[in-house]
Amino acid sequence: MRSYAAAGNAGVMKVCVASAGPFHVFDLARQMERLGHLARFYTAYPRFKVDGLPAAKVSSFPWIMGPAALAGRLGMPGLRERLNFPMIETFDRWMAKRLAPCDVFHCLSSFGLQSHRAARSRHGALTVCDRGSSHITFQNEILRDEYEHYGIPYRGIDARIVERELAEYEFCDLISVPSSFSIRSFVEKGVARDKLRLNPLGVDLSMFHPMPKRDAVFRVLFVGSISIRKGIAYLLEAVKRAGIGALDLVLIGQVDKDAARIVAKCDVPLRQLGVLPRTELAAHYSQASVLVLPSVEDGFGLVMAQAMACGVPVIATTNTGAEDLFTDGVEGFIVPIRDGAAIADKIVFLREHPEMRDAMGAAALARVRALGGWNSYGEQMAAMYQAALAACAAAGR
Template sequence: MKIALISEHASPLAVAGGVDSGGQNIYVANVARELVAMGHQVDVFTRRDRALLPVVSDMDGVRVIHVPAGPPMQLPKEQLLPVMDEFAAFLIDFFRHERDPYQVIHANFFMSGLAALRVKDALGIPLVTTFHALGRVRRIHQGAADGFPDERFAIEDELVARSDIVVAECPQDEADLVEHYRADRSRIQIVPCGFDADEFWPVDRATARDALGWRKDEFVVLQLGRLVQRKGIDNVVRGVGVLKQAFRASARLYVVGGNSDAPNELATPEIARLHGIARECGVEQQTTFVGRRGRAQLRYFYSAADVFVTTPWYEPFGITPVEAMACGTPVIGANVGGIRYSVADGVTGFLVPPRDPGALAERLDQLRRDPGLGRRMGEAGLARAHAEFTWRGVGNSLAAIYARAACLVPARTEAEQIAVPKRAVAGAVQR
């Protein structure tokens, strides 16, 4: 099949770890690679955010098309909705000039979906949508901190109603679609995120710590991912503080992520806030901010830790727990969203309430006192990751969904596509 993946703000070529660069970037990159490995032709459309980017880049056989929409500079994703009409117009023109027609569009995030709906209207191409986050659910958890306009809700309503298939990333995602968007369950398919077995595998802990320059005799807690407030990293810092104060136990906390390779409070203001919390909790000397690291280095961090912790209060899926399990490391995760799905409580790690440093500290102390339990959980997590969460499995599931969607909506002929007036695009985007 010839497949168009649309990911307006999350380029598969971006370095993960920044404020707007994380799970969706990784998802799109790996899905595209897997589909190409299966023999499909895949193009990824993402917004041009730098002036010197070429129109088309190659990524392991995947064409990445940088769409000229808005100024060629990085912008917060919350500011991109006004340029989606320009994005959609480019897509329609590009699609029309391709020798071979696209057989399916897979939109990632609601703004990509908005542009994809316009393409579907103009060219009759089937549409599959993965939201990665839902506006109404985000608003419940973020409140005034949610920077997206209210128009997002109506756009998502239309996408849920008009997408040929909606991909939910976990059972909670499916439940939210039904509860908050009246989605038809028969048009929802659950496909989780995954990990790359060529990228993540267990490294001997002593070897990993040597590579990172970490001490061998410390109980190490790892937090890795985007440094934004909703990820609940402050809860992890406070949990290490409670571990010290209430359990009289010490732990070294490494925080990996940010907008620069060296930890910089100006580039990543969240570091400054977390640094202050660590000082208040009396664990400033035990907390190390590492900065952003490349994907090839991450397996050493996961493998070197005694436990990986992630306690967001809202998480549609969360790729990092799966990556940690793929490295044989037990996971303590918040009992929310996709983490509730990926982490088997009491088997591959523990689930704890979000915003509860006391509960987190209790589980940290349990693993600290019983290294054998941590090893058994790590082994179980490794087996679960390979059984349930590989990108190859994700690619196979999505390919089957694309084939089903292609049968649901017969593509228009080339003559019919050309006959659609381009002026219809702008009006459609205004709706």
């Protein structure tokens, strides 16, 4: 019997949150703690690396996550991939056995199938699957098409992980997604719209803020995984098409091995800064004239919000969550996927209209501040839980 005891009283709602790695669900846990709702946070990340939460509320199981992360750092992607599924299953089993009493159990997708079942059967909890990208089948298909376009073998998402996620989508009461693009992908794959909840991700406004630009160079910035998925080829094509001689193209992030040859073959000048600590990014955003996010598939490009918080306009594709963050032509531009020419046109426009570029940057800063950062994200999620709990209680479920 599902009691939904919290439905009528926000003060007693107990929320358990889970995320194996340091994704946006960490920020959700911090928000639930701020609002007084967090019962327990479960992670495969070492406890000492989880900041902003009381240690007594953090349950950590790093014993398989650690070796997998080490394999990635040592340049052994094959071993990292082989450890991935056992890590997911082991973490889920460990969590399901220990799940604290709660009214809501919210878990990052693929990691919580057994735990969702335990939350419902033992505690009568509302179960929420958090999918930070598009529907997993949609994601797999669009990336397969993209790899085929470049003649690069596509390994695909592990079929066992796909099966787990599809089971979670079916089982859970709600699926939380960060963008309208994600919503469309789920509906296209047959998921009922009333099961989906939209809540765009927040940004740390204390960490990301404008700093003075030190030069007059027109600088195009990309931040993120330099990969096929993130559309790096279309950015390189766009910069070449733009033909701006003094343009400074800066890439921040790790080069994925599948995209390495594309980057190596490009004949436009660029600077690669590698992976940088998040604490250093605001300084680099502030030196940019525009951030470009040309992703083919990206549930919500958090780098867009970070750049906007630094007063930088954004050019992004329709498959990034841009429409939920800014208005096309006001704080930046939204372009079709796989369209280097469209990106080039917008780069040239911003280069030739500095006053418009400055106005868009100011509008971007005002827009992201008005959205309220992570606090607004947490408050909207808590309200979503309350509404769902109340609806279920009213229906006698």
